[in-house]
Amino acid sequence: MGCYSSKNLKQSKRTILEKPFVDITKIYILGDELGQGQFGITRKCVEKSTGKTYACKTILKTNLKNQEDEEAVKREIRIMKHLSGEPNIVEFKKAYEDKDSVHIVMEFCGGGELFKKIEALSNADKFYSEKDAVGIIRPIVNVVQICHYMGVMHRDLKPENFLLSSTDDNAMLKAIDFGCSVFIQEGEVYRDCVGSAYYVAPEVLQGNYGKEADIWSAGIILYILLCGKPPFVTEPEAKMFNEIKSAEIDFHSEPWPLIDRKAKHLVMKMLTRNPKERISAAEVLRHPWMKDGEASDKPIDGVVLSRLKQFRDMNKLKKVALKVIAASLSEEEIKGLKTLFTNIDTDKSGTITVEELKTGLTRLGSNISKTEVEQLMEAADVDGNGTIDIDEFISATMHRYKLDRDDQVYKAFQHFDKDNDGHITKEELEMAMKEHGVGDEGSIKQIITEVDTDNDGKINFEEFRTMMRSGSNLQPQGELLPIK
Numbered sequence: 001m002g003c004y005s006s007k008n009l010k011q012s013k014r015t016i017l018e019k020p021f022v023d024i025t026k027i028y029i030l031g032d033e034l035g036q037g038q039f040g041i042t043r044k045c046v047e048k049s050t051g052k053t054y055a056c057k058t059i060l061k062t063n064l065k066n067q068e069d070e071e072a073v074k075r076e077i078r079i080m081k082h083l084s085g086e087p088n089i090v091e092f093k094k095a096y097e098d099k100d101s102v103h104i105v106m107e108f109c110g111g112g113e114l115f116k117k118i119e120a121l122s123n124a125d126k127f128y129s130e131k132d133a134v135g136i137i138r139p140i141v142n143v144v145q146i147c148h149y150m151g152v153m154h155r156d157l158k159p160e161n162f163l164l165s166s167t168d169d170n171a172m173l174k175a176i177d178f179g180c181s182v183f184i185q186e187g188e189v190y191r192d193c194v195g196s197a198y199y200v201a202p203e204v205l206q207g208n209y210g211k212e213a214d215i216w217s218a219g220i221i222l223y224i225l226l227c228g229k230p231p232f233v234t235e236p237e238a239k240m241f242n243e244i245k246s247a248e249i250d251f252h253s254e255p256w257p258l259i260d261r262k263a264k265h266l267v268m269k270m271l272t273r274n275p276k277e278r279i280s281a282a283e284v285l286r287h288p289w290m291k292d293g294e295a296s297d298k299p300i301d302g303v304v305l306s307r308l309k310q311f312r313d314m315n316k317l318k319k320v321a322l323k324v325i326a327a328s329l330s331e332e333e334i335k336g337l338k339t340l341f342t343n344i345d346t347d348k349s350g351t352i353t354v355e356e357l358k359t360g361l362t363r364l365g366s367n368i369s370k371t372e373v374e375q376l377m378e379a380a381d382v383d384g385n386g387t388i389d390i391d392e393f394i395s396a397t398m399h400r401y402k403l404d405r406d407d408q409v410y411k412a413f414q415h416f417d418k419d420n421d422g423h424i425t426k427e428e429l430e431m432a433m434k435e436h437g438v439g440d441e442g443s444i445k446q447i448i449t450e451v452d453t454d455n456d457g458k459i460n461f462e463e464f465r466t467m468m469r470s471g472s473n474l475q476p477q478g479e480l481l482p483i484k
Contacts, residue, residue: 015097016061016070017077022096024103030056037179039063040101044108054093055176057104072179073102075332079152079178080106082336085306086146086364088139090163090176111164111171130263133225134290139173140221144214145281147181149364150304151339153210156180157217158196159224183335184211185342197237198230202245203275212275215284219270223249226259226267245273262289282363304340304397305361305368305376311396312379317429317447318467319382320436321412323395328411334394341393351387383437406465413464423458 015021024030028045035042040059047054064070077095084092091107114136140162147154156177164171180194191207193200201216203209223231231249234240249271250256251264266287269279284290311319326334344360345352352360358373380388380396388396416424416432429444451459451467459467 016064016073016102017095017097019097021098023098024056024096027096028054028056028105037177039179045105053108053110054105055108057106059102059104061100061102075182076179077104078333079181079183079336080104083146083150083152083178086150088143088173088175089146090174106176107165107174109163109165109174109176111166111168114159114162114164114173116164130226130260130289133222133263136173136225137218137222138285138290140175141218141281141284143175144218145285146364147214148184148211148281149340149343151183151185151336151343152178152181153184153190154178154181154214154217155204156195156199157214157221158199159221160196183332183339185335185339197240198232200241200244201275202273205241205245210275212278212280215270215278215281216275218281218284219267222270223267226263227253227255231271260289262287266290304364307397308376308380312376314379315447315450315467316382316433316438316443317416317451319395320432320438321409321415321464321468322398323382323391323436324412324415325408326391326394326398328408329394329398334398337394337397338390340397341390344393351389352393353387357388409465409468410461412468413461416459416464423460424464425458429459 027049028047031044031046033041033043034055040057040063042055042057045054045056046052059073064073077092080090080092083089090109093105093107096103096105140157144154144157154175156179161175161177162173163176165174182190184190188210190209193204193207195201195204195213195217199217199220201209201213204213220230232240232243232247234243249268251268256264266279266284266289269287270284272278279287311322314322341352342348343363344356346356346359354370354374354377357377358368358370361368361373377388380392382392382395413424414420416428418428418431426444426448429447433444448457448459451463453463453466454460
């Protein structure tokens with residue numbers, strides 16, 4: 001089983017990421033191998049300019065046999081960008097490409113594999129307990145909840161895809177691999193069989209599944225945490241797959257008679273074969289066994305809230321420019337954000353109210369006051385009608401997506417540069433802002449003052465690009481595009 005197509009078609013000559021090739025060895029010192037997968041290897045690397053340590057996943061182009069494989073790589077990068085910043089998910093840094101490979105640079109998790117933590121907990125000084133199992137499964141299910149709420153199905157949950165962020169006792173468990181993940185919509189059905197043998201859900205084997213398959217995989221992990229082995233291990237694999245689809249799950253052998261009945265109840269709910277009757281990630285986190293004797297996880301402000309806060313602090317020019325960029329994104333690129341919008345828009349009206357935004361951010365784990373929600377609402381509601389529509393939502397939450405692409409920023413610049421002379425004048429800015437129903441003479445003067453660093457009364461592309469990248473942790477790459 002795997003995550004990419006195996007059709008042997010002619011390798012495409014075009015670039016996969018559709019941007020200039022970069023010699024990654026000029027930016028990073030590539031070090032020891034951390035792991036090896038079907039399509040390449042992951043190595044430790046050090047950024048030359050900062051001395052910071054990262055992990056670099058290198059995917060060999062020779063292993064990508066067709067356009068479907070290439071699209072899967074691009075989708076993995078989009079999903080990592082989409083989820084980056086959320087708790088228990090590895091932080092994405094940047095993707096590069098050279099003539100031989102695609103390189104994905106991400107946070108380095110130096111604490112090792114999940115099972116190493118279990119071994120440490122099981123040493124002579126401290127017996128591994130159900131409480132320890134709760135501490136491990138909670139962040140895993142938290143990843144599932146975040147993925148599903150933000151419109152992503154993971155499709156390959158297994159212990160090997162989780163690492164500890166550091167060697168500290170309080171290190172965070174992080175999901176590190178999204179190579180099998182896809183953007184989803186409510187009710188959408190998938191038929192391709194992907195994942196890892198021991199953890200795959202019965203409906204995946206039957207070729208008719210949705211996001212509930214992730215809960216089954218998490219349930220298998222919990223089963224292993226509680227009794228030390230998977231429920232299905234028969235060889236050959238084909239026989240094991242038949243057992244996954246229909247055989248009774250063993251809850252009678254040792255140590256199950258000694259395990260808390262609430263723990264057993266939760267595993268059974270997660271391993272319900274009918275996906276429509278299977279417990280959801282949110283319900284798992286609220287289950288009595290998960291909560292009893294355990295302090296609730298401290299709410300963490302995730303990526304959606306941080307993006308809304310950044311959007312709140314932007315000037316009106318940048319907000320409108322982001323709306324222009326958002327309009328140019330493909331359906332695939334905004335699919336996750338559209339699903340997230342739908343999840344927050346609980347009354348399905350096509351707009352988000354203050355109450356819905358507060359509830360939605362709370363469900364994502366953000367601890368936020370109503371006053372701050374109102375401030376974020378006012379900032380994202382660019383047209384000032386009291387609600388956030390889908391275009392405003394995408395504009396406010398997508399701004400990390402395409403700001404590393406000069407061509408996208410340049411397209412936005414051209415939207416304001418009406419006469420295409422390479423400068424945005426006060427009159428052109430007034431015209432564009434009026435078109436979008438925002439801005440007044442005072443705010444337009446303030447924008448020009450802020451952005452016009454050479455004080456010529458106009459905004460050139462370099463000044464515009466600097467404004468767009470400010471606060472986004474992105475630095476200009478390569479030469480400026482020619483201004484005609």
